[in-house]
Amino acid sequence: MEIKVMANILDKNDQLAAEVNAQLSRRGIFALNLLGSPGSGKTSLLERTIAALKDELRMAVIEGDLFTDKDADRIARQGVPVVQINTGGGCHLDANMVKGVLDRLDLENLDLLIIENVGNLVCPAEFNIGEDMKATVLSVTEGEDKPLKYPLVFKQAGAVVVNKIDLLPYTSFDLAAATEDITSINPQITLIPASCRTGEGLEGWFDWLRGRVAAKKAAAGRQGN
Amino acid sequence: MHEMAIAQGILDIALAAAAENDAATVARIKLQVGEMTEVEPEALTFCFAALAAGTAAAAAELEVEVLPLVGRCRDCGREFRVERFRFLCPGCGSAGVEIVSGRELRVEHLEVE
Ligand SMILES: [Zn+2]
Numbered sequence: 598m599e600i601k602v603m604a605n606i607l608d609k610n611d612q613l614a615a616e617v618n619a620q621l622s623r624r625g626i627f628a629l630n631l632l633g634s635p636g637s638g639k640t641s642l643l644e645r646t647i648a649a650l651k652d653e654l655r656m657a658v659i660e661g662d663l664f665t666d667k668d669a670d671r672i673a674r675q676g677v678p679v680v681q682i683n684t685g686g687g688c689h690l691d692a693n694m695v696k697g698v699l700d701r702l703d704l705e706n707l708d709l710l711i712i713e714n715v716g717n718l719v720c721p722a723e724f725n726i727g728e729d730m731k732a733t734v735l736s737v738t739e740g741e742d743k744p745l746k747y748p749l750v751f752k753q754a755g756a757v758v759v760n761k762i763d764l765l766p767y768t769s770f771d772l773a774a775a776t777e778d779i780t781s782i783n784p785q786i787t788l789i790p791a792s793c794r795t796g797e798g799l800e801g802w803f804d805w806l807r808g809r810v811a812a813k814k815a816a817a818g819r820q821g822n
Numbered sequence: 823m824h825e826m827a828i829a830q831g832i833l834d835i836a837l838a839a840a841a842e843n844d845a846a847t848v849a850r851i852k853l854q855v856g857e858m859t860e861v862e863p864e865a866l867t868f869c870f871a872a873l874a875a876g877t878a879a880a881a882a883e884l885e886v887e888v889l890p891l892v893g894r895c896r897d898c899g900r901e902f903r904v905e906r907f908r909f910l911c912p913g914c915g916s917a918g919v920e921i922v923s924g925r926e927l928r929v930e931h932l933e934v935e
Pocket residue numbers: 895896897898899900911912913914915916
């Protein structure tokens with residue numbers, strides 16, 4: 598016997614993601630899903646972001662990691678609330694994991710929640726975790742073939758930070774070619790060349806984030822919260 | 823290996839549909855996977871076999887149909903196959919292209935006994 602099913606495999610995850618997003622949206626919190634390879638500089642970008650914005654925005658961080666809490670320690674030293682999720686080897690966060698830690702955050706007093714996903718350009722792209730937007734960090738030491746190799750993390754992202762541009766003279770990374778590939782995958786993306794080491798370009802990233810947070814607040818206000 | 827999570831999703835859907843239809847075993851599962859997903863069919867088959875062992879779908883064969891990446895221009899209405907992930911309309915050059923197909927991760931049908 599043949600049974601017509603037509604069921605989306607990730608429906609259960611997407612449903613939980615919608616629940617997470619609803620909980621955050623009710624309070625006008627902008628949630629960012631931060632993606633990138635190991636070593637691309639996600640945690641450094643987070644440290645810079647916290648230092649620049651913590652007096653201006655009420656922020657919290659969820660740290661996804663395979664096994665360790667090293668990154669969470671680094672973030673906690675910056676003086677913002679941080680919750681650790683260990684995936685125990687799993688290659689991505691899913692919505693259920695995020696939902697499980699939401700009650701450990703003071704949601705009533707929050708403007709911005711940044712979720713640092715597991716270091717991996719492939720798997721996290723498939724799983725919504727309740728975010729409003731994804732952002733991807735790509736470092737120039739990874740090579741410019743990454744966008745066409747893993748197009749989904751660039752297609753899904755609202756912004757991409759091309760990190761470590763201070764190292765451009767020492768690599769064969771072609772910034773113009775990478776820009777061309779990324780913007781043809783995602784013509785709407787905000788592309789920010791930057792260096793988390795020198796601080797160059799980061800003002801553009803902070804402004805992008807400020808803009809997203811303000812837009813989310815305005816949208817929540819319109820819904821009469 | 824996010825294929826493990828996806829394989830678990832497939833197994834859950836297949837076992838629920840089989841139970842609903844009073845079927846004893848699932849013989850075949852037809853999947854539709856879009857070209858712009860990060861799923862490796864071979865890894866998926868491997869993960870599924872591991873998860874399905876001992877269930878009514880233990881002997882199920884996975885058939886994967888890969889759906890091409892197709893975009894539609896919001897400005898001129900043209901539908902086209904997206905090559906090399908270039909989301910620009912080949913007709914009018916517009917960047918306002920939406921994905922019509924290529925992002926599917928779907929159980930299409932089951933064959934059960
Ligand atoms: Zn067009």
